[in-house]
Amino acid sequence: MKLARLPENDGKLKILVMLEHDESGISPASFQLLTAAKSIKEECRLFAVLIGKGADRHSKTLVKYLVDCVYIYDDGDYLMLDSHRAALAVVDCARELLPEILLIPATDTGRQVAAAAAVALKTGLVADCTGFSLNAASRLVQTRPAYGDSLIAEVLTEKTLPQIATVRENMFPPYAALSDHPPLRIARRLRSAVMPEAKFLGVGDAAKASLSSAKIILAVGAGIKQKKDIGLFEEAAVKLGGMLGCSRALVERGFMPQSRQIGLSGMSVAPKLLIAMGISGSVQFLAGAKGAEKIISINTSGQARISSAAHVPIIADMYEVAKQIISG
Amino acid sequence: MKIAVMLKQVPLKAAGMDMVRGVILRGQTEKTLNPFDKPALEAALRLREESCSLDVYTMGPSSAANVLKSAFELGADRSFLLCDARFSGADTYATSYALAQAAKLNGGYDLIVCGDRTTDGSTGQCPASLAAHLNIPFCGQVVSIESLHRDSVELTRSSGGKNITISLRLPCVISVAEGKYELRLPSLKSKLAAAKKEYTLLTPDMFGDADPSHYGQSGSFTRVAKVYPARQTKQSAAKKLSPHEASALIVGEAARVKGGAL
Numbered sequence: 001m002k003l004a005r006l007p008e009n010d011g012k013l014k015i016l017v018m019l020e021h022d023e024s025g026i027s028p029a030s031f032q033l034l035t036a037a038k039s040i041k042e043e044c045r046l047f048a049v050l051i052g053k054g055a056d057r058h059s060k061t062l063v064k065y066l067v068d069c070v071y072i073y074d075d076g077d078y079l080m081l082d083s084h085r086a087a088l089a090v091v092d093c094a095r096e097l098l099p100e101i102l103l104i105p106a107t108d109t110g111r112q113v114a115a116a117a118a119v120a121l122k123t124g125l126v127a128d129c130t131g132f133s134l135n136a137a138s139r140l141v142q143t144r145p146a147y148g149d150s151l152i153a154e155v156l157t158e159k160t161l162p163q164i165a166t167v168r169e170n171m172f173p174p175y176a177a178l179s180d181h182p183p184l185r186i187a188r189r190l191r192s193a194v195m196p197e198a199k200f201l202g203v204g205d206a207a208k209a210s211l212s213s214a215k216i217i218l219a220v221g222a223g224i225k226q227k228k229d230i231g232l233f234e235e236a237a238v239k240l241g242g243m244l245g246c247s248r249a250l251v252e253r254g255f256m257p258q259s260r261q262i263g264l265s266g267m268s269v270a271p272k273l274l275i276a277m278g279i280s281g282s283v284q285f286l287a288g289a290k291g292a293e294k295i296i297s298i299n300t301s302g303q304a305r306i307s308s309a310a311h312v313p314i315i316a317d318m319y320e321v322a323k324q325i326i327s328g
Numbered sequence: 329m330k331i332a333v334m335l336k337q338v339p340l341k342a343a344g345m346d347m348v349r350g351v352i353l354r355g356q357t358e359k360t361l362n363p364f365d366k367p368a369l370e371a372a373l374r375l376r377e378e379s380c381s382l383d384v385y386t387m388g389p390s391s392a393a394n395v396l397k398s399a400f401e402l403g404a405d406r407s408f409l410l411c412d413a414r415f416s417g418a419d420t421y422a423t424s425y426a427l428a429q430a431a432k433l434n435g436g437y438d439l440i441v442c443g444d445r446t447t448d449g450s451t452g453q454c455p456a457s458l459a460a461h462l463n464i465p466f467c468g469q470v471v472s473i474e475s476l477h478r479d480s481v482e483l484t485r486s487s488g489g490k491n492i493t494i495s496l497r498l499p500c501v502i503s504v505a506e507g508k509y510e511l512r513l514p515s516l517k518s519k520l521a522a523a524k525k526e527y528t529l530l531t532p533d534m535f536g537d538a539d540p541s542h543y544g545q546s547g548s549f550t551r552v553a554k555v556y557p558a559r560q561t562k563q564s565a566a567k568k569l570s571p572h573e574a575s576a577l578i579v580g581e582a583a584r585v586k587g588g589a590l
Binding site: 107127242265275298310 | 419421447460469487492549551552573576578581
């Protein structure tokens with residue numbers, strides 16, 4: 001085990017980010033964490049932790065991102081298997097570095113690792129943060145949507161460290177790579193005495209195509225009158241060569257599964273064309289849809305908030321338009 | 329085999345805000361079982377048919393007993409309501425700590441099943457926190473429980489576009505995602521049986537850790553400092569089109585996208 005010398009304590013704010021990676025490299029959401037960290041304080045000391053198989057290989061790309069030191073736990077593929085055990089690596093790193101702030105992507109795995117790490121470190125955790133600032137007492141003000149996305153809450157971890165937050169995807173741009181940079185400092189570490197509790201048995205592609213990679217999305221919202229009407233819009237989406245998505249309202253009513261939800265508490269999408277039918281356009285929906293190249297909205301009135309966000313806001317009856325698309 | 333399910337009662341509709349007075353409107357809407365808990369409950373009910381016992385837990389105000397009643401009607405054996413002023417104001421750390429203490433009180437479980445998240449808090453943190461408090465393994469986004477053995481459970485997890493099948497050592501906590509588990513309806517027989525069942529009230533003084541400062545707001549590390557309405561975007565003039573015109577416009581744009589993709 002090779003250990004880099006710990007950076008001397010210069011009084012600067014220390015921020016540790018957990019980066020996720022797969023075969024193709026470090027995830028885009030992870031690179032956004034570097035920007036999020038720098039948005040808290042530009043002159044912070046930035047540390048990264050990479051866990052699991054391939055971490056060593058992928059850490060090389062971090063050389064261009066002004067990370068003070070990368071901690072690598074490359075001794076198994078357990079990140080996807082048992083987040084409680086994966087969290088132990090993050091905990092080990094946090095105990096070594098004693099950062100004031102720990103940021104983790106708000107992905108399925110990330111939020112579980114964060115929850116387990118917060119328990120082990122006996123500290124606060126705030127989920128799905130969309131923005132950060134420091135208050136007068138240098139505590140982290142963590143902004144997140146709350147109460148059914150209609151409100152924004154500012155949450156503090158008041159007394160303990162690190163202040164842990166999971167960060168919503170696509171809220172921060174990816175951190176710009178530098179052309180001129182110092183060599184990367186790397187610390188390779190092993191988890192201490194962890195019994196393997198999960199065994200890998202097999203892997204396959206999930207059957208459903210994902211909304212996040214769809215080129216054309218027809219999204220429906222509260223304008224849907226009853227569950228059986230979903231079929232009509234599903235058919236229209238297929239006719240257009242796209243996928244059907246929805247706003248939170250329909251998931252809450254049980255009309256559509258959460259895997260089809262676009263928005264802060266659902267999925268962030270980036271289609272070339274998004275057709276929003278019967279969607280009022282909450283800030284949270286629009287945040288999930290802001291990657292869309294073109295938005296056409298269909299509503300019965302021009303009062304819907306989405307009308308100002310859409311490139312082509314249209315007043316029409318969504319049912320009639322869907323029927324026309326299918327028959328046309 | 330002992331199985332537990334953790335349930336939550338949530339407002340049927342998202343809470344609003346009184347913009348004039350600047351206060352959150354809570355406790356005024358109808359309440360229901362968290363929709364994301366339904367597949368968890370169904371998965372556990374199916375395991376119960378394979379000679380397991382099934383206990384259900386919920387924490388909340390006295391009205392939360394309604395979700396326990398529903399669980400009884402579907403076949404749960406015992407149910408527990410964590411209801412006490414000392415539990416209130418809990419963040420996910422303190423909530424999962426209380427649930428962990430409750431599970432320990434009943435001698436622990438081989439498998440604890442949760443929903444992936446709730447519609448109100450929507451953090452998805454409690455199941456993993458619960459596992460950490462109990463110091464047992466955790467797996468989330470479970471779409472299928474393949475088989476339950478004496479000391480392990482075989483699961484399929486769906487995440488990031490991949491289905492991964494793993495074997496997890498028992499005892500453990502899992503959270504179930506929507507998919508194949510559609511919650512059953514109660515039968516007349518199970519409804520009649522449920523009428524005789526009563527839930528057990530749990531309070532902090534009954535727990536192994538009876539220190540009230542470890543529960544509710546005082547056991548929480550986070551505090552909501554400020555809440556304000558989400559920013560509204562400005563309006564713009566929308567065009568009124570006939571269904572035919574709107575459809576032609578949409579089909580044209582879609583064709584452009586598909587053409588560009590070739």
